[in-house]
Amino acid sequence: MTKLLVIGAVTAGTSAAAKARRVDSKLEIKLLAESQYISYGSCGLPYFIGGAIAAKEKLLARSIENFAQQGIEVKNLCKATEINLSKQKVIFRNLAQNSIFEEFYDKLIIATGARPIIFDWPGTAKKGIFTLRTINDGVDIKEYLRLNKPGQVLIVGAGYIGLEMAENLSALGFQVTLVERGSQVAPSMDPDMALIIQEHLEQKGIKVLVNQEIKGFEGGETVAAAFTGSGVVPADFVLVSIGVRPNSELATDAGIKLGVGRAIEVNSQMETNIDGVYSAGDCATTTNLVTGEDVYIPMGTTANKQGRVAGENAAGGNAAFKGVLGTGIARVFDLEISRTGMTEKECREKGFKFISHTVKSRTAALPGYSGDVWIKIIVDEKTRRILGGQIAGYSGAGKRIDIIATAITLGARLEDIFDADLAYSPPFSPVWDPVLVALNQFR
Amino acid sequence: MTKLLVIGAVTAGTSAAAKARRVDSKLEIKLLAESQYISYGSCGLPYFIGGAIAAKEKLLARSIENFAQQGIEVKNLCKATEINLSKQKVIFRNLAQNSIFEEFYDKLIIATGARPIIFDWPGTAKKGIFTLRTINDGVDIKEYLRLNKPGQVLIVGAGYIGLEMAENLSALGFQVTLVERGSQVAPSMDPDMALIIQEHLEQKGIKVLVNQEIKGFEGGETVAAAFTGSGVVPADFVLVSIGVRPNSELATDAGIKLGVGRAIEVNSQMETNIDGVYSAGDCATTTNLVTGEDVYIPMGTTANKQGRVAGENAAGGNAAFKGVLGTGIARVFDLEISRTGMTEKECREKGFKFISHTVKSRTAALPGYSGDVWIKIIVDEKTRRILGGQIAGYSGAGKRIDIIATAITLGARLEDIFDADLAYSPPFSPVWDPVLVALNQFR
Numbered sequence: 108m109t110k111l112l113v114i115g116a117v118t119a120g121t122s123a124a125a126k127a128r129r130v131d132s133k134l135e136i137k138l139l140a141e142s143q144y145i146s147y148g149s150c151g152l153p154y155f156i157g158g159a160i161a162a163k164e165k166l167l168a169r170s171i172e173n174f175a176q177q178g179i180e181v182k183n184l185c186k187a188t189e190i191n192l193s194k195q196k197v198i199f200r201n202l203a204q205n206s207i208f209e210e211f212y213d214k215l216i217i218a219t220g221a222r223p224i225i226f227d228w229p230g231t232a233k234k235g236i237f238t239l240r241t242i243n244d245g246v247d248i249k250e251y252l253r254l255n256k257p258g259q260v261l262i263v264g265a266g267y268i269g270l271e272m273a274e275n276l277s278a279l280g281f282q283v284t285l286v287e288r289g290s291q292v293a294p295s296m297d298p299d300m301a302l303i304i305q306e307h308l309e310q311k312g313i314k315v316l317v318n319q320e321i322k323g324f325e326g327g328e329t330v331a332a333a334f335t336g337s338g339v340v341p342a343d344f345v346l347v348s349i350g351v352r353p354n355s356e357l358a359t360d361a362g363i364k365l366g367v368g369r370a371i372e373v374n375s376q377m378e379t380n381i382d383g384v385y386s387a388g389d390c391a392t393t394t395n396l397v398t399g400e401d402v403y404i405p406m407g408t409t410a411n412k413q414g415r416v417a418g419e420n421a422a423g424g425n426a427a428f429k430g431v432l433g434t435g436i437a438r439v440f441d442l443e444i445s446r447t448g449m450t451e452k453e454c455r456e457k458g459f460k461f462i463s464h465t466v467k468s469r470t471a472a473l474p475g476y477s478g479d480v481w482i483k484i485i486v487d488e489k490t491r492r493i494l495g496g497q498i499a500g501y502s503g504a505g506k507r508i509d510i511i512a513t514a515i516t517l518g519a520r521l522e523d524i525f526d527a528d529l530a531y532s533p534p535f536s537p538v539w540d541p542v543l544v545a546l547n548q549f550r
Numbered sequence: 551m552t553k554l555l556v557i558g559a560v561t562a563g564t565s566a567a568a569k570a571r572r573v574d575s576k577l578e579i580k581l582l583a584e585s586q587y588i589s590y591g592s593c594g595l596p597y598f599i600g601g602a603i604a605a606k607e608k609l610l611a612r613s614i615e616n617f618a619q620q621g622i623e624v625k626n627l628c629k630a631t632e633i634n635l636s637k638q639k640v641i642f643r644n645l646a647q648n649s650i651f652e653e654f655y656d657k658l659i660i661a662t663g664a665r666p667i668i669f670d671w672p673g674t675a676k677k678g679i680f681t682l683r684t685i686n687d688g689v690d691i692k693e694y695l696r697l698n699k700p701g702q703v704l705i706v707g708a709g710y711i712g713l714e715m716a717e718n719l720s721a722l723g724f725q726v727t728l729v730e731r732g733s734q735v736a737p738s739m740d741p742d743m744a745l746i747i748q749e750h751l752e753q754k755g756i757k758v759l760v761n762q763e764i765k766g767f768e769g770g771e772t773v774a775a776a777f778t779g780s781g782v783v784p785a786d787f788v789l790v791s792i793g794v795r796p797n798s799e800l801a802t803d804a805g806i807k808l809g810v811g812r813a814i815e816v817n818s819q820m821e822t823n824i825d826g827v828y829s830a831g832d833c834a835t836t837t838n839l840v841t842g843e844d845v846y847i848p849m850g851t852t853a854n855k856q857g858r859v860a861g862e863n864a865a866g867g868n869a870a871f872k873g874v875l876g877t878g879i880a881r882v883f884d885l886e887i888s889r890t891g892m893t894e895k896e897c898r899e900k901g902f903k904f905i906s907h908t909v910k911s912r913t914a915a916l917p918g919y920s921g922d923v924w925i926k927i928i929v930d931e932k933t934r935r936i937l938g939g940q941i942a943g944y945s946g947a948g949k950r951i952d953i954i955a956t957a958i959t960l961g962a963r964l965e966d967i968f969d970a971d972l973a974y975s976p977p978f979s980p981v982w983d984p985v986l987v988a989l990n991q992f993r
Contacts (some may be wrong), residue, residue, distance in 0.1 A: 118981075148915065148976070148981060150915075150974070150975055150976055150981075151915060151916070151976045154916055154976055154977075159916055159917060159918065160916065160917065160976075161917075165917075267975070271975070396971070406974075407974060407981050408971065408972070408974045408981055408982075409971075411981050411982065412969050428969055429969055430971075431971045432971040433971070434971040434972060434973045434974075435973065435975075436973035436974065436975050436978050436979075437975050438975065438977045438978070443978070445973050447971065447973070472591065472593075472594060473594070473597055473602055473603065474602065474603065474604075474608075475602065503946070503949065505973065505978055506946065506949070506950070506973060506978050506979070507949070507952070508973050509950070509952070509953045509970075509972045509973055509983070509985075510952045510953060510956050512970060512971055512972055512973065513953050513956045513957055513960075513962075513967060513970055513972075514956055514960065516966065516967055516970045516971065517956075517957065517960040517961075517962050517966055517967065518960075519956075519960050523959065523960055524956060524959055524960065526855050526871060526872055527952075527955060527956055527959045528839070528851065528852075528873075528874045528875040528876070528877040528890065528955055528959065529851070529877060529952045529955055529956075530877045530878065530879035530888050530890070530948065530949060530951050530952055530955065531593070531849075531850060531851045531877075531879065532593055532710070532714070532878075532879050532880050532881065533591070533593055533594050533597055533603075534597075534881045535879050535881070535886070535948055535949050536879075536949070538561075538591060538593075538850050538851055538854055539851075539854065540952070542952075
């Protein structure tokens, strides 16, 4: 019987195992997880901490028993310590029993995910300094906040997680300061859009400090303040959310090739450079659909899709995952922000000649349903192909990015969709949808 | 000086005049309107009656003075009575002064719109029986409801207007019955989706009667009941919303060719069969982008787009309007319903071999933001090109139709967008957007 071994059981790993089972009902499938928790959505963690998601169990999709019913054996609290490619086996440590065991495989899927970046700043080991990635992180933070009721909360890093946590921590009644090393919040968007977001954060009482790098933390056993280049920020709770790094050491130690961002390099079949070894999710590379280049953009959506492809192919199928646009969305208090494709910054880096327009419009015609929305569209100057879009706005603004993502996916030039027949009625849109208003700036 | 004459000043006519002015600052432009009101959004009328739009002035986009500032002369309360093509003039009756005058033109745009269909049922002339199309209709209905406080309200016809009025009249506290001649509500959608809508209407206290044709009305001076094929429906207020007919008599009397639905036949340049004479909006035909056939689907969005093209071309430009997908959306109490492209019914009529899937999913992952959503996708069996989509669901469901409309516009096959990188975070979507869930049923 062919044995499929999957390392990692959060998103990509569980998708892979489930898909492999659907493709081949006879495959022996084992899914090994380092955490006690498997199959969960870490994107929900800010809302678990904020309270909108009431219990950690709500974050869990499928249980060990669910997988057992599908004939997938799950072992949790087992940490992979070595991949032996020549012997087609993986060495694990059982964390509960502190014992070592090995699992042989015919096909291997590496879905080890990523871990939060945290620098070794002076004082980083103090109590009250957290990162947020796993359910355990979420539980720990929630418990810490409950017990310690911090007066001043500091979030380091103004990406999606930092922005979402600013809202959720503020909703819990904490005074929040957001520190960002770069020159703007929302680093995956352009500065003009970032300013709209920063203004909204400030209106909501968040203190935003950009261009400020953390140098260290002070306090006793517990953190009391952070040093930045330009001063001291009082903080008795710190969340560091400055991005993630792929968990790729296991792979590279075994001789599996890494690619961009030190992620495991995969092709569109999710194959690594080693026959029979696949990788998927936040530990793996993917392709930017606009540039065609390998990129490392870890996202839950991508992990799901890559996992399915890896699972199908490991089970003998022939699926492919074409790539991503780096589409992202977040709610920041009342503001919805989203982006897809290339920003101006990225276009410049990649040498695209582009034109761009930003337009302010409304999300609907009916009072009470309508809010301001800013939409930016970036277009290739020569081909007039749409390269990217960014949105910031209220009540129904954010998901309009999907129109632009769909257009880019299908290679749309402006002329192809100037007159697209988008849906209109007063509670949902002005007669010209704001996306069309933005596109029509290029006429 | 070249003279552009535009007949009709609601949507297409005003768009045309404004665009013509932007294209040619020297053109003499006259815009003649039958009503005292110009440049308004009739799609807002149900919400004006319901009260969400507080005053009729909120429905008005641009005033006569606004147009005057652009050098566009507007004459309202002037009804066109004859187009003389050989002499390039139009005869008008000034309704205020009851006098006749004529206007000569070099270029003519006919944007006479449409009027509600109402049959000559016995008793149709009784007080309390209305159609809803113009601001005057809206004002009359609102005043009638205020003064007469009807006990039983009857809506005849369960299209978009009928459904929106069911919500708005119910919100005003009236007991609403909805009668539809056909076998389902929402005739532009398939029966399976219509059942979801009907169930929601009934949950909200609307009495829905399908397969029931109005035979006449009884009462004294004022309506008291309607007869249907199968009984008597008490009603002291009746709204007839069974569709519209193009105001094309003026054109056909002059010798201008009509097309499908007796609408004025235009090509993609909005040209009629007569040189220098254009038509746009609810009086004109358009093209179905899926079948390539001429269709009559009067919509405010289309009127805007066609008006711009007519205005640009009448001013010497060379614009084109490709056509429509019949995209529509409506709020029906808490339910959002939308459709684009071909339904199964339409596919059968047109001889398309299709496959279709309907899926039930969720609109978001975060409690309080998520509702059920049903999405139906229809695909050409052979080419796997997407032909149509239909949505019914809660909180954020409806505008997802734009993803499908964009895909159809760009000629997408299923395989092109199975893995589209749509935006995900818990307040906005499950990790697989429901549109992707629906598409993936075809794998």
